[in-house]
Amino acid sequence: DAGVTQSPTHLIKTRGQHVTLRCSPISGHKSVSWYQQVLGQGPQFIFQYYEKEERGRGNFPDRFSARQFPNYSSELNVNALLLGDSALYLCASSWTGTETEAFFGQGTRLTVV
Amino acid sequence: RKEVEQDPGPFNVPEGATVAFNCTYSNSASQSFFWYRQDCRKEPKLLMSVYSSGNEDGRFTAQLNRASQYISLLIRDSKLSDSATYLCVVNIGTGGGNKLTFGTGTQLKVEL
Numbered sequence: 596d597a598g599v600t601q602s603p604t605h606l607i608k609t610r611g612q613h614v615t616l617r618c619s620p621i622s623g624h625k626s627v628s629w630y631q632q633v634l635g636q637g638p639q640f641i642f643q644y645y646e647k648e649e650r651g652r653g654n655f656p657d658r659f660s661a662r663q664f665p666n667y668s669s670e671l672n673v674n675a676l677l678l679g680d681s682a683l684y685l686c687a688s689s690w691t692g693t694e695t696e697a698f699f700g701q702g703t704r705l706t707v708v
Numbered sequence: 709r710k711e712v713e714q715d716p717g718p719f720n721v722p723e724g725a726t727v728a729f730n731c732t733y734s735n736s737a738s739q740s741f742f743w744y745r746q747d748c749r750k751e752p753k754l755l756m757s758v759y760s761s762g763n764e765d766g767r768f769t770a771q772l773n774r775a776s777q778y779i780s781l782l783i784r785d786s787k788l789s790d791s792a793t794y795l796c797v798v799n800i801g802t803g804g805g806n807k808l809t810f811g812t813g814t815q816l817k818v819e820l
Contacts, residue, residue: 628806637712637795637810638752651807685751692806696742699751 597622599688599700607706608676616671616703618686626650626692627669629661630685632702638685644669645692673705681707709734714796714811721818725786729814731779731796738809741772743781744795746813752795755781786818 600619608614620627626645630638640653644663663669667688673680683704687697714731721727733741741758756763758770758779769782779796796811 628808630808630810635716635812637797637812638808640807640809643807653807687808689806696754696757697806697808699753701751 599686599698601684601686601700601703603703604701605704605706607708610676610678610707612676613672613674614676614705616673616684616686616705618669618671618688618700620667620669620686620688621698624688624690624698625667626689627663627667628687628689628692628697629669629671630687630699631655632683632685633679634682641671643692650692676707678707681705710811711735711800711809712796712798712811714814716812716814718815718817721786721816723786723788723818723820725818726782726784727786727816728783729781729794729796729816731781731811733777733779733796733798733809735798735800735809736777738777738798738800740799741779742797742799742808743768743770743779744797744810746793746795748792752810755794783816786816788818788820791816791818 628643629641632638642661643651658674683702686700743755744752745755746752758772767784771780793813795813
């Protein structure tokens, strides 16, 4: 069975551009969460979605947005990219979002130049 | 104050050593607790959940002290393959869902 898959794996963008990151959860999982991991830090919670509804939002600016589709896949969008947005973006999936374990994808490494 | 605090290390230990990691959390409403392992440039993976009664999984023992808001991980008989970053994680919960809050991670290097 496929685990959580994210695309692309690596991405280079210029300041001010927009980026869309994609995540496909484990089959049967209905909840997706997004995390940002800056080098040398632990992952920071950005969003959680369950059944296409936003269930939680972390302390990130409005430039960050996300959505979940009927097939439970998800997109994370970041507008007006800043150098500080350079990070590993991780997607995690679980059945309902209330379980104790979340399964992470391999992440998308975003570099903003 | 950070919600989850850990000593970033690195901890350099010889193979076979016992090493202990500590973590404190600030939110007393935290619901569940975990240790995740993250290898270099890879995604975090759940190592073990942490319970007040203490729990053990092979060479790994985790302990939670809710009164002190303190979590620990003990690794016995360290192996080279244990080299990784260990992330202390607290689930605070949000709007009916989970919000995992991670510490900065403690880097472990096991050497010959």
